[in-house]
Amino acid sequence: MSFLKRNLVPLIALAMGSLVLAAAVVLVLLPPPGRPGVITSGVAAIGGPFRLTSQTGAPVTEADLKGKPFAVFFGFTHCPDVCPTALFDISSLLKDLGPAGDRMQVLFVSVDPARDTPELLRTYLESFDPRITALTGTEEEVQAMAKAYRAFYRKVPTGGGNYTVEHTATVYLMGRSGEFVTALDAHENREAKLAKLKRLVAAS
Numbered sequence: 001m002s003f004l005k006r007n008l009v010p011l012i013a014l015a016m017g018s019l020v021l022a023a024a025v026v027l028v029l030l031p032p033p034g035r036p037g038v039i040t041s042g043v044a045a046i047g048g049p050f051r052l053t054s055q056t057g058a059p060v061t062e063a064d065l066k067g068k069p070f071a072v073f074f075g076f077t078h079c080p081d082v083c084p085t086a087l088f089d090i091s092s093l094l095k096d097l098g099p100a101g102d103r104m105q106v107l108f109v110s111v112d113p114a115r116d117t118p119e120l121l122r123t124y125l126e127s128f129d130p131r132i133t134a135l136t137g138t139e140e141e142v143q144a145m146a147k148a149y150r151a152f153y154r155k156v157p158t159g160g161g162n163y164t165v166e167h168t169a170t171v172y173l174m175g176r177s178g179e180f181v182t183a184l185d186a187h188e189n190r191e192a193k194l195a196k197l198k199r200l201v202a203a204s
């Protein structure tokens with residue numbers, strides 16, 4: 001019997017043992033899966049202080065939201081489809097929540113403050129649930145808000161001096177202390193979204 005043949009079986013056993021050990025080490029080192037709907041505080045936290053202006057011209061900051069859970073999403077009134085759909089969607093969910101929906105706030109933050117004046121936002125909101133508040137501000141104020149929520153938006157010229165704005169469509173659900181709880185995904189079905197909103201309101 002050659003050296004190789006004599007030692008092949010123990011060598012294979014040793015190699016497999018090492019693999020198992022390596023896998024075990026990886027499993028131990030990996031962070032445990034997070035509980036859904038819970039996010040720990042830290043640098044990656046979503047939300048935070050902001051200063052904007054509502055459709056009535058009133059200043060709104062995070063302090064005005066304390067004590068009630070809220071939903072936040074970004075968009076603009078000239079948006080052809082995503083924003084109106086999102087607003088109709090949330091209006092319909094609020095209707096299904098009924099009076100429980102009064103225990104939360106819904107914020108639609110304009111990513112197009114140059115065109116979205118409080119007056120325009122007020123007119124625009126007439127098509128949707130009256131519990132929705134629209135917010136606008138200076139470019140800097142809107143940028144700060146988007147940054148706090150890790151939301152992206154970008155002006156895209158469409159010719160003739162016109163432009164559209166690409167933006168994050170996520171609906172962030174925040175707890176009564178302003179902490180991120182979960183998000184509504186556009187691809188979720190209606191029941192899943194409603195269940196999330198019910199849980200958000202019930203937990204507050």
Ligand code: NI
Pocket residue numbers: 074075076079080081082083084167
């Ligand atoms: Ni939009």
